[in-house]
Amino acid sequence: MGKTLGEFEQLVLFALVALGEEAYGASVRREIEERTGRSVSAGAVYTVLERLESHGLVASWVGEPSPERGGRRKKHYRLEPEGAHLLRRSRDELLNMSRGLATRLDRLADEG
Numbered sequence: 790m791g792k793t794l795g796e797f798e799q800l801v802l803f804a805l806v807a808l809g810e811e812a813y814g815a816s817v818r819r820e821i822e823e824r825t826g827r828s829v830s831a832g833a834v835y836t837v838l839e840r841l842e843s844h845g846l847v848a849s850w851v852g853e854p855s856p857e858r859g860g861r862r863k864k865h866y867r868l869e870p871e872g873a874h875l876l877r878r879s880r881d882e883l884l885n886m887s888r889g890l891a892t893r894l895d896r897l898a899d900e901g
Contacts, residue, residue: 792844794879800825801837802876805847805868813852813863814838838866846872 794802804820805812818834821827841847847866854860868876887894 792875794875797833798837798841799876799879801834801841802846802868802872805866806873806876810865810867812866814866817866841872842866845869846875 800821801817804817804824807820807824808816814831814835817838818829818831821829821834838847838849842849846869848869849864849866852863852865854862
């Protein structure tokens with residue numbers, strides 16, 4: 790079976806895909822909040838990014854200092870090939886499980 794990704798890990802990785810070279814902790818948080826409508830803590834994002842990096846699914850590098858950050862540097866993140874493979878597999882599994890079930894799911898949800 791191999792490694793699997795949790796739901797929040799998937800959201801973080803999808804944010805990295807969406808953001809490309811502009812992915813850093815705060816932008817990942819904003820991307821998730823904008824796309825899901827959820828409130829997300831910065832601590833949760835950084836914890837997941839560190840865990841994903843420790844497993845080789847994400848890589849990071851420190852950018853140049855910027856005046857708008859008072860000369861501080863941003864830590865940027867990118868999705869590594871193994872992370873992309875796992876994310877694609879997770880997405881495919883969800884699509885396969887949900888295929889053909891939308892009408893039934895809508896009906897069940899409307900019963901309550």
